[in-house]
Amino acid sequence: MGVEIIFKIAAIGILTAMINTILKKADKDEIATLTTIAGLILVLLIVLDMLVQLFDTIRALFGI
Amino acid sequence: MNIFQIIAIGIISAILITLLKETKPELAIILGVAAGVIIVILVVDELYEIVASFYEIVEMTGIGGEIFTTVLKIIGIGYITEFAANICADAGCKSVGDKILFAAKVVIMILSLPVIKGLLSLIVEILP
Numbered sequence: 001m002g003v004e005i006i007f008k009i010a011a012i013g014i015l016t017a018m019i020n021t022i023l024k025k026a027d028k029d030e031i032a033t034l035t036t037i038a039g040l041i042l043v044l045l046i047v048l049d050m051l052v053q054l055f056d057t058i059r060a061l062f063g064i
Numbered sequence: 065m066n067i068f069q070i071i072a073i074g075i076i077s078a079i080l081i082t083l084l085k086e087t088k089p090e091l092a093i094i095l096g097v098a099a100g101v102i103i104v105i106l107v108v109d110e111l112y113e114i115v116a117s118f119y120e121i122v123e124m125t126g127i128g129g130e131i132f133t134t135v136l137k138i139i140g141i142g143y144i145t146e147f148a149a150n151i152c153a154d155a156g157c158k159s160v161g162d163k164i165l166f167a168a169k170v171v172i173m174i175l176s177l178p179v180i181k182g183l184l185s186l187i188v189e190i191l192p
Contacts, residue, residue: 002073002102003076006095006098006102010080012091013087013088013091016091017087036088039088043094047097047098050098053101053105054104055144057105057108058143058144061111061115062136063137064137
């Protein structure tokens with residue numbers, strides 16, 4: 001829990017951007033959009049998991 | 065809780081967000097959410113101690129425990145909705161954030177109604 005998650009997300013973002021440009025050069029645009037969506041879903045899963053953990057701790061803490 | 069670690073995380077994620085902004089704007093928003101969550105989780109342990117000491121103060125002074133739990137709920141709701149409203153503002157849709165804040169005000173008003181009623185009934189009793 002710390003900086004490595006932020007670096008992981010940034011790496012995924014940069015990777016998907018690169019893969020996108022490569023695939024676009026090889027004019028396979030539909031696969032490019034697929035990789036963008038895949039990268040987005042992967043990052044969303046990581047962050048949603050952290051959000052759930054945060055909301056549970058806040059709920060337990062404040063008794064909401 | 066090391067304040068320098070938090071500052072470092074904040075600056076690094078700010079830089080990475082601007083880096084991601086032009087190629088992948090949606091990932092920049094998610095990175096902002098992740099940075100916010102990490103910083104808050106790092107500080108939550110201290111929050112536990114603060115709330116525990118508040119509970120001791122309430123028991124020591126004999127203030128109504130029920131009132132204090134309501135106040136605690138209101139603080140928690142206020143914090144979480146402000147967290148979500150800021151994320152919406154970062155993402156560029158400030159109107160959604162304002163709707164969340166409006167809903168939070170309604171919920172807080174509902175929570176505080178019994179406390180207000182108790183206070184007013186107390187005042188009515190005191191007045192001749």
